[in-house]
Amino acid sequence: MGNSPKDNAQNIVKISRPTLRRLPLYYQYLKREQALGREFISCTSIAEGMGLTSIQVRKDLQVTGAVGKPKVGYHIGAAITSIEESLGYNNTKDALLVGAGHLGLALLGYEGFADYGLNIVAAFDKDPAKIGTQYRGKNVLDIAKFPDLAKRLNVQIGIITVPSAQAMDVCNLMIESGIRAIWNFAPVHLVVPEDVIIQNENMAASLSILSQELLKVKQK
Amino acid sequence: MGNSPKDNAQNIVKISRPTLRRLPLYYQYLKREQALGREFISCTSIAEGMGLTSIQVRKDLQVTGAVGKPKVGYHIGAAITSIEESLGYNNTKDALLVGAGHLGLALLGYEGFADYGLNIVAAFDKDPAKIGTQYRGKNVLDIAKFPDLAKRLNVQIGIITVPSAQAMDVCNLMIESGIRAIWNFAPVHLVVPEDVIIQNENMAASLSILSQELLKVKQK
DNA sequence: TAGATTGTTAATCGATTAACAATC
DNA sequence: TAGATTGTTAATCGATTAACAATC
Known part of the structure; x- marks a missing residue:
């Protein structure tokens, strides 16, 4: 069923310091795009908007567990949720x-x-x-x-x-x-x-x- | 006269991002030690006081041009000046x-x-x-x-x-x-x-x- | 002198970037 | 189908750590 080896690691994923610093920025950016009514976004587009490279965006989002679809990109809402969960934004x-x-x-x-x-x-x-x-x-x-x-x-x-x-x-x-x-x-x-x-x-x-x-x- | 190849590079030294973030911390720390009346300090001592490794301290201070004496350590006043100069603290x-x-x-x-x-x-x-x-x-x-x-x-x-x-x-x-x-x-x-x-x-x-x-x- | 501490070169580690295969 | 875009593995780059020689 397409399980990746990460599935059983769940929350225990170690997120590197640099990625940890960037995740809130993605979060802010995605929230803003979402507010604009957008539903899907490619990492190229994120990269351009934030001044990063698309590969870095993909790698960073990957550690949050966010999954994208080829040719479509990432579902913004789902990506936001992934970031929220991995950074603990949801439990106040x-x-x-x-x-x-x-x-x-x-x-x-x-x-x-x-x-x-x-x-x-x-x-x-x-x-x-x-x-x-x-x-x-x-x-x-x-x-x-x-x-x-x-x-x-x-x-x-x-x-x-x-x-x-x-x-x-x-x-x-x-x-x-x-x-x-x-x-x-x-x-x-x-x-x-x-x-x-x-x-x-x-x-x-x-x-x-x-x-x-x-x-x-x-x-x- | 013990010239190092850095002498002619002077201000043009590129300081890496991580070092750049740590230099102000050394500055604060050294200023405090100076205020306590201390004149010389070893990088082991700095490292302990700041929660870093001594090698890192030596490397970081090196890019500022600060020079220490074996067995004695760094002259605090001189080290402060070195940091001030390389970070441009002296020209407001x-x-x-x-x-x-x-x-x-x-x-x-x-x-x-x-x-x-x-x-x-x-x-x-x-x-x-x-x-x-x-x-x-x-x-x-x-x-x-x-x-x-x-x-x-x-x-x-x-x-x-x-x-x-x-x-x-x-x-x-x-x-x-x-x-x-x-x-x-x-x-x-x-x-x-x-x-x-x-x-x-x-x-x-x-x-x-x-x-x-x-x-x-x-x-x- | 002997030993502590710097300065420097080499080895390791980790993050970024590149390349390419997988897939919608 | 063809092509865009993701996901993943490999290569590069840079920073940290280790080792050791130089020196006060």
């Missing part, structure tokens, strides 16, 4: 955010995260002026309440948007409160136990790539 | 930002960018309620004034922090105004001419990596 995960500054509020209020299965439950801060306020229907709570709430809701994801100097303290607090994965926006290296996952959002890195490219162009 | 670049929402203001007010040679001159928005306001001494101006100011100051870098739906329009406006490099925070694929550099800050990608790791751990 709760998160708590610490640091209700502008960046924190930007993340707290960003509705787009729902698409990626992320629900930021509330924000925390130590500033009395911020505690008790709301932003887009979400509360800014006293940081002292963090451990209690995290444990009660069994939240696994923490988001750090405090200044660098406080990031390590917040990180420790999170770990003590049972947080297993930390999305860190402070430009510091956080030291964590083996079993805690850290994902650094490193804006300085992107910036470096940008200025490097700009430098290269100027030298020509 | 002006940038204009469009979209004075929370994310935009977070970037506008972030003092850390100065370290990376980026100076956000002003923000722009179309919302009359925001136009004319200030944040940390920087003005929020009418988007209508963008082309004029960009041309007059000969600004090369534009930062997009508007909602996805408006990003492409803003992008076009920037290009018409002479912007050559765009740092895009909207989760859309922007189509630009060959000679315009786009750097997408793709939060969804980082988020995907985080949830994927979390998924993997759970399955064990």
